[in-house]
Structures are given as C-alpha cells and as structure tokens.
Amino acid sequence: xxxxxxxxxxxxxxxxxxxxxxxxxxxxxxxxxxxxxxxxxxxxxxxxxxxxxxxxxxxxxxxxxxxxxxxxxxxxxxxxxxxxxxxxxxx
Amino acid sequence: xxxxxxxxxxxxxxxxxxxxxxxxxxxxxxxxxxxxxxxxxxxxxxxxxxxxxxxxxxxxxxxxxxxxxxxxxxxxxxxxxxxxxxxxxxxxxxxxxxxxxxxxxxxxxxxxxxxxxxxxxxxxxxxxxxxxxxxxxxxxxxxxxxxxxxxxxxxxxxxxxxxxxxxxxxxxxxxxxxxxxxxxxxxxxxxxxxxxxxxxxxxxxxxxxxxxxxxxxxxxxxxxxxxxxxxxxxxxxxxxxxxxxxxxxxxxxxxxxxxxxxxxxxxxxxx
Numbered sequence: 001x002x003x004x005x006x007x008x009x010x011x012x013x014x015x016x017x018x019x020x021x022x023x024x025x026x027x028x029x030x031x032x033x034x035x036x037x038x039x040x041x042x043x044x045x046x047x048x049x050x051x052x053x054x055x056x057x058x059x060x061x062x063x064x065x066x067x068x069x070x071x072x073x074x075x076x077x078x079x080x081x082x083x084x085x086x087x088x089x090x091x
Numbered sequence: 092x093x094x095x096x097x098x099x100x101x102x103x104x105x106x107x108x109x110x111x112x113x114x115x116x117x118x119x120x121x122x123x124x125x126x127x128x129x130x131x132x133x134x135x136x137x138x139x140x141x142x143x144x145x146x147x148x149x150x151x152x153x154x155x156x157x158x159x160x161x162x163x164x165x166x167x168x169x170x171x172x173x174x175x176x177x178x179x180x181x182x183x184x185x186x187x188x189x190x191x192x193x194x195x196x197x198x199x200x201x202x203x204x205x206x207x208x209x210x211x212x213x214x215x216x217x218x219x220x221x222x223x224x225x226x227x228x229x230x231x232x233x234x235x236x237x238x239x240x241x242x243x244x245x246x247x248x249x250x251x252x253x254x255x256x257x258x259x260x261x262x263x264x265x266x267x268x269x270x271x272x273x274x275x276x277x278x279x280x281x282x283x284x285x286x287x288x289x290x291x292x293x294x295x296x297x298x299x300x301x302x303x304x305x306x307x308x309x310x311x312x313x314x315x316x317x318x319x320x321x322x323x324x325x326x327x328x329x330x331x332x333x334x335x336x337x338x339x340x341x342x343x344x345x346x347x348x349x350x351x352x353x354x355x356x357x358x359x360x361x362x
Contacts, residue, residue, distance in 0.1 A: 013280015015280045043260075043262070058262055
C-alpha cells in the first residue's frame with residue numbers, strides 16, 4: 001500500500017471501497033446468474049404507468065413471461081375495479 | 092387471511108434465527124397467532140433460541156412424511172399462548188422434505204395461524220428454496236458486510252424466480268432487515284451505510300437492528316430478544332418491523348440503548 005492510498009483510506013474509511021467492489025461485482029454476477037428480474041422490472045414499471053390513471057390492487061396484477069424456442073410471450077393480466085374502468089373509459 | 096413469511100439470507104450467521112424468533116414473539120404479543128417453522132433440517136436451532144429444545148417430540152419431517160399429525164408436532168410457547176413452534180429434524184436429511192409434503196403442511200398452517208414464519212437454512216440449495224417456496228413475504232436478513240450483501244443479492248434473484256408467487260407472475264413482497272449495524276462505525280466510514288446497502292440491493296427497508304449485547308443474552312437464556320428485553324434497542328427495532336408488516340406507517344429510526352451519562356462518556360472515549 002503506498003502512502004497516497006493509505007492517506008485516502010484513513011480519511012474516507014474502508015466502507016466506500018466495499019461499496020465500489022460490491023457494485024462492480026454484482027453488476028457482473030447479475031448478468032451471469034440472471035437476477036433477470038426482467039419480469040419484476042416490467043411489472044413495477046407497467047404498474048407505475050397504469051397507477052397514474054387508475055387505482056389498482058397490486059395483488060390483482062399478474063405478469064408472466066413464457067419463453068419458447070422461436071417466440072417468447074409476455075402476459076400482463078390486470079384486474080380493474082368496475083367504477084374505475086368506467087372512469088378510465090370516459091377519460 | 093394467513094400470511095407466510097420466509098426469513099432468508101444466503102449467508103449463515105447473519106441473524107435469521109434470531110430474527111425469526113424476535114419477529115414471531117413480537118407479532119404474537121400483539122395478539123395475532125403465529126407459528127415459527129424451522130426449515131434447517133439437520134442443524135436445527137430455532138428450538139434452542141426459543142427455549143423449547145427439551146420439548147421437541149415430533150418435527151417437520153415427521154409431519155411432512157405423515158408419521159405425525161401437525162398438532163402433535165407443534166410446541167406451544169410457555170410465555171405466549173399465541174406463539175407456536177414447528178421444529179426441524181435433527182437426525183434426518185433435508186432430502187426427506189418433499190415438495191408436496193411441504194405444500195400440504197404450509198396449507199394446514201395457513202388455516203390455523205394468522206402468520207407463519209419460515210426460518211430458512213443458509214445456502215441456496217434445496218432447503219433454502221423449499222423454505223421460500225410458498226412465501227407471500229420475504230424478509231432478507233443482511234449484515235453491512237460485503238459477503239453478506241453479495242449472498243443476499245443471490246437470494247433476491249432466487250426469490251424472483253423460484254417461489255410459487257414468482258412463477259405465477261404474482262407479487263412477492265421483499266423486505267430488508269439490516270442486522271448488527273453500528274451507526275458510529277458507519278459514520279466513520281468503517282462500515283457500509285444503510286443507504287449503501289439499500290442502493291445495492293434495491294429492496295425496501297423493514298428495520299435496522301443495531302449491534303447489541305442483548306441478542307446474545309437472550310439467546311443464552313432461550314428467549315426471543317423481543318420477550319427477554321422488550322425495551323432494548325434491538326427489541327424496539329423488531330417491534331417497529333412488526334408494526335410495518337401489519338401495515339402501519341412507522342418512521343424509520345435506528346434505536347440506541349439508553350445509557351447513563353457515565354456510560355456515554357466511556358463509549359465515546361473507547362470509540
């Protein structure tokens with residue numbers, strides 16, 4: 001360890017190093033092991049868009065991904081409450 | 092309707108069993124019926140932390156395999172009659188747990204209790220995936236330390252792919268409990284900060300449990316910290332977590348021990 005890095009560690013502490021190492025490592029591991037929360041990400045973002053206009057029950061939303069050889073399909077199934085549907089249709 | 096929680100982490104020794112016992116007892120104290128289930132087959136410890144190690148007759152494997160009824164295996168807590176324990180087997184092997192058997196037992200528990208809290212074994216293998224399989228809510232226990240954060244990231248990946256809810260495209264609530272946190276060391280840059288861990292794992296925070304002597308004292312006595320020292324900092328943090336799980340909005344704080352002036356002076360000097 002040279003003097004410069006020693007000084008920087010003693011000033012900033014070791015936690016920022018831990019944080020940087022983790023960020024680099026996990027970015028790599030998430031692609032390797034597929035923390036492919038693509039479905040989870042899509043779910044949250046689709047929900048956010050719809051929630052701008054309609055109050056929806058988080059429990060009544062299903063997002064599924066079927067991976068086939070030639071085609072993959074994304075299924076989004078959202079149950080809307082009746083009165084809100086009417087409001088959406090008239091809006 | 093009953094809620095099933097899995098307490099999981101990937102890495103061992105971060106506080107899953109302590110957290111399971113503390114949350115279970117704190118929930119039971121609010122009058123809700125709770126069953127804590129030990130999924131760590133072969134290395135059971137929840138019985139010991141709950142102080143029920145001498146009362147185990149039948150276990151999860153016996154019930155899964157149909158050798159005992161659920162009611163025969165459940166151990167009612169001596170301090171709180173709303174709290175029960177379903178112990179793991181100490182002698183059998185985790186392969187004795189079948190998918191169908193676990194599904195049936197969780198189904199039966201859902202009918203009997205308001206909350207079912209599954210204490211997951213460490214690792215990412217069968218025992219851990221079976222413990223999370225039927226969960227509605229996952230509590231990921233993490234220490235502010237690189238290997239624990241990395242393993243939690245892997246576990247979050249599994250929660251998003253191997254659980255029943257994930258497979259059906261339904262929402263699985265995920266929460267983080269950060270344990271053994273030392274605000275002083277984090278402030279001095281010696282420990283990852285709460286924000287660092289949250290930014291890396293990107294799941295919502297349920298509680299921050301400060302490092303405390305009370306956790307070991309409670310485990311020595313076989314009493315969940317929320318029962319043994321309800322006014323201690325970790326117990327107050329767990330009690331807040333329970334209120335959040337029940338849907339209340341509680342401001343996030345890191346409780347600290349109430350110390351005498353002399354005690355404060357001494358710690359400051361030592362730090």
